[in-house]
Amino acid sequence: MAAKAAGNQTVPLAVLLKRELTSEKIDKPDVLHGQASQSKKGEDFTLLKLDCQRIPGDGVTTFSVFALFDGHNGSAAAIYAKENLLNNILCAIPSDLSRDEWLAALPRALVAGFVKTDKDFQTRARTSGTTVTFVIIDGWVVTVASVGDSRCILESAEGSVYYLSADHRLEANEEEVERITASGGEVGRLNVVGGAEIGPLRCWPGGLCLSRSIGDMDVGEFIVPVPHVKQVKLSNAGGRLIISSDGVWDALTCEEALNCSRGLPADVAANQIVKEAVQVKGLRDDTTCIVVDILPPEKVTPTDPSQKRQGMGVFKNMFRRRSCESTSHSDRGYSQPDVVEEIFEEGSAMLAKRLDAEYPIRNMFKLFICAVCQVEMKPNEGISVHAGLSQHGKLRPWDGPFLCQSCQGKKEAMEGKRPSRDSSSRRSTGSE
Numbered sequence: 001m002a003a004k005a006a007g008n009q010t011v012p013l014a015v016l017l018k019r020e021l022t023s024e025k026i027d028k029p030d031v032l033h034g035q036a037s038q039s040k041k042g043e044d045f046t047l048l049k050l051d052c053q054r055i056p057g058d059g060v061t062t063f064s065v066f067a068l069f070d071g072h073n074g075s076a077a078a079i080y081a082k083e084n085l086l087n088n089i090l091c092a093i094p095s096d097l098s099r100d101e102w103l104a105a106l107p108r109a110l111v112a113g114f115v116k117t118d119k120d121f122q123t124r125a126r127t128s129g130t131t132v133t134f135v136i137i138d139g140w141v142v143t144v145a146s147v148g149d150s151r152c153i154l155e156s157a158e159g160s161v162y163y164l165s166a167d168h169r170l171e172a173n174e175e176e177v178e179r180i181t182a183s184g185g186e187v188g189r190l191n192v193v194g195g196a197e198i199g200p201l202r203c204w205p206g207g208l209c210l211s212r213s214i215g216d217m218d219v220g221e222f223i224v225p226v227p228h229v230k231q232v233k234l235s236n237a238g239g240r241l242i243i244s245s246d247g248v249w250d251a252l253t254c255e256e257a258l259n260c261s262r263g264l265p266a267d268v269a270a271n272q273i274v275k276e277a278v279q280v281k282g283l284r285d286d287t288t289c290i291v292v293d294i295l296p297p298e299k300v301t302p303t304d305p306s307q308k309r310q311g312m313g314v315f316k317n318m319f320r321r322r323s324c325e326s327t328s329h330s331d332r333g334y335s336q337p338d339v340v341e342e343i344f345e346e347g348s349a350m351l352a353k354r355l356d357a358e359y360p361i362r363n364m365f366k367l368f369i370c371a372v373c374q375v376e377m378k379p380n381e382g383i384s385v386h387a388g389l390s391q392h393g394k395l396r397p398w399d400g401p402f403l404c405q406s407c408q409g410k411k412e413a414m415e416g417k418r419p420s421r422d423s424s425s426r427r428s429t430g431s432e
């Protein structure tokens with residue numbers, strides 16, 4: 001972007017990188033974390049990686065990854081995602097990007113990585129599925145991709161609270177119920193003897209309570225792995241992230257989780273939140289919590305609780321509820337002090353929308369590489385992600401990005417255009 005802004009006078013990439021590295025060094029927050037877990041079924045898994053590198057080997061362009069996988073019907077999908085998802089995301093980002101471009105490319109790379117991971121897992125023909133809450137912290141920029149009902153919240157240093165993940169629980173998400181019904185799925189409660197309907201809304205076949213996940217190949221393919229993605233920039237006063245599985249959120253509200261742990265170091269805070277959740281509801285589910293403090297350099301303890309507007313429940317709704325169809329691109333740039341700036345948010349399940357090249361950086365998709373699985377294609381082999389879509393009357397099947405045959409098949413299945421493998425097990429089983 002910087003190169004573009006300079007007009008015809010191109011600044012060499014090496015110079016740009018050096019400038020970025022210098023300013024980054026000064027401006028980089030300290031990232032401290034802790035995690036705690038109490039296990040009931042052994043299906044919660046976490047991935048914590050502190051020193052990932054944007055430019056391999058330079059030791060300076062580091063970013064951190066914090067991810068939570070809450071498996072169901074077994075742990076195979078959660079383990080598979082833990083082992084492969086990060087790599088699949090990073091493989092979808094071109095290697096020659098500046099930091100700003102890298103951050104701008106992340107939302108689409110997250111979509112490609114999630115879909116590829118789900119598709120690859122399907123070929124292993126194992127049952128089970130997993131929620132994913134995937135957090136990437138680069139400087140003051142936090143990017144969160146989520147499927148399922150684990151949750152990531154942010155409390156900024158001045159005490160405002162933001163939801164950074166979506167809730168893909170059918171019970172709580174009418175838009176997703178509509179999408180699944182339109183794709184040929186059936187949404188309803190469990191039928192027991194006598195015809196009474198009990199329990200939460202589930203999707204049939206399969207009986208899953210979630211509308212999005214990785215895995216779940218025995219459930220309809222309209223249970224998609226396309227993540228909700230939100231990217232924000234914290235002020236350099238920092239903030240605290242709490243990433244937890246539903247074992248915590250079924251017992252505690254966001255305010256309760258924040259209040260019971262405010263002022264404590266991250267590791268103690270994570271323990272406290274899990275302890276509190278188990279105290280309220282008993283150990284009924286795997287209960288996992290990751291706390292991440294993003295702090296001004298050398299400020300080793302989180303803000304003194306007495307300085308905060310504690311307990312006021314200052315839920316900022318700058319992220320007003322949008323429809324899943326909306327995209328937002330706000331101008332990155334001058335952030336006011338103590339304000340969390342929203343950079344990007346998109347939750348649509350449609351790949352054509354999520355992989356579109358609209359996002360204001362140069363097109364990151366290469367002509368003969370599949371935008372999802374990154375496989376190399378022969379000329380004329382790729383299928384435009386817009387194929388079959390006639391939005392606003394302009395069908396542009398020659399426009400990229402392009403998908404390989406196999407990923408195009410996956411796309412059609414997710415949109416309900418391919419009959420599901422199995423529609424026999426209707427309401428015979430239920431899963432949580």
Ligand SMILES: [Zn+2]
Nearest residue numbers: 370373404407
């Ligand atoms: Zn592909």
